[in-house]
Amino acid sequence: MEIAFFVEELASTVKAQNELFDFIYRHLAVAGIGLASPQNGPMADGDLRKSRTGVERLLELVDIFATFAPAERAASAAKLIPRSYDDGETLVEPGTVLQSLFVIGSGVVSFTREGIEGEMELLRLGPGDHFGEIGMLTGEAATARISAVVPTTVYELAKADLTPILEARPPVAQELCRTLARLQAAGRLSASPELDEHVPKHRLTDWFSDRVHRLYTVVNAE
Numbered sequence: 001m002e003i004a005f006f007v008e009e010l011a012s013t014v015k016a017q018n019e020l021f022d023f024i025y026r027h028l029a030v031a032g033i034g035l036a037s038p039q040n041g042p043m044a045d046g047d048l049r050k051s052r053t054g055v056e057r058l059l060e061l062v063d064i065f066a067t068f069a070p071a072e073r074a075a076s077a078a079k080l081i082p083r084s085y086d087d088g089e090t091l092v093e094p095g096t097v098l099q100s101l102f103v104i105g106s107g108v109v110s111f112t113r114e115g116i117e118g119e120m121e122l123l124r125l126g127p128g129d130h131f132g133e134i135g136m137l138t139g140e141a142a143t144a145r146i147s148a149v150v151p152t153t154v155y156e157l158a159k160a161d162l163t164p165i166l167e168a169r170p171p172v173a174q175e176l177c178r179t180l181a182r183l184q185a186a187g188r189l190s191a192s193p194e195l196d197e198h199v200p201k202h203r204l205t206d207w208f209s210d211r212v213h214r215l216y217t218v219v220n221a222e
Contacts, residue, residue, distance in 0.1 A: 107148060
């Protein structure tokens with residue numbers, strides 16, 4: 001089997017290749033398919049991996065849950081609500097205010113936006129990627145349409161379930177803020193107009209951190 005990819009500039013080849021390898025690894029991981037160990041190298045933790053559920057293996061791929069102990073990851077996995085979509089089906093319409101964190105379990109989703117020359121794709125996400133944070137933090141509506149490129153499963157973690165985790169585990173909240181700041185600075189996050197217009201890139205992490213703390217207050221008030 002051969003896989004080919006195309007880049008606009010030769011200088012982007014290594015970066016694109018690394019992204020491709022990362023996508024392949026994540027798709028295999030959530031499917032429970034382990035990579036072969038190097039010859040004479042240490043054995044992979046196959047038995048331990050098999051003992052985990054598919055959702056627990058998924059959360060291992062999500063940066064914001066990287067500091068979780070296995071028991072904490074299992075508890076979070078139990079709160080996730082699975083939602084399945086066929087290829088071409090729309091997950092989120094522009095104008096929708098998302099109030100949950102959504103983690104892609106399998107498949108690929110595409111973010112598109114209407115432009116002068118028609119619909120334009122902004123980015124694609126795969127297993128272990130997540131979206132919905134901006135809606136929770138800002139209350140702003142989504143500006144992009146999110147659609148399934150292939151049959152896709154997405155896991156929803158409600159705001160009421162996510163907020164106690166962020167409050168009890170500061171490293172998780174900090175990692176979420178750093179991840180959002182990296183994505184926004186790289187132009188890979190469809191954020192709110194307030195963020196795009198008024199927050200300098202070097203202050204993105206502080207801005208997200210402030211919004212996370214506001215989220216605690218709102219949920220506790222409810």
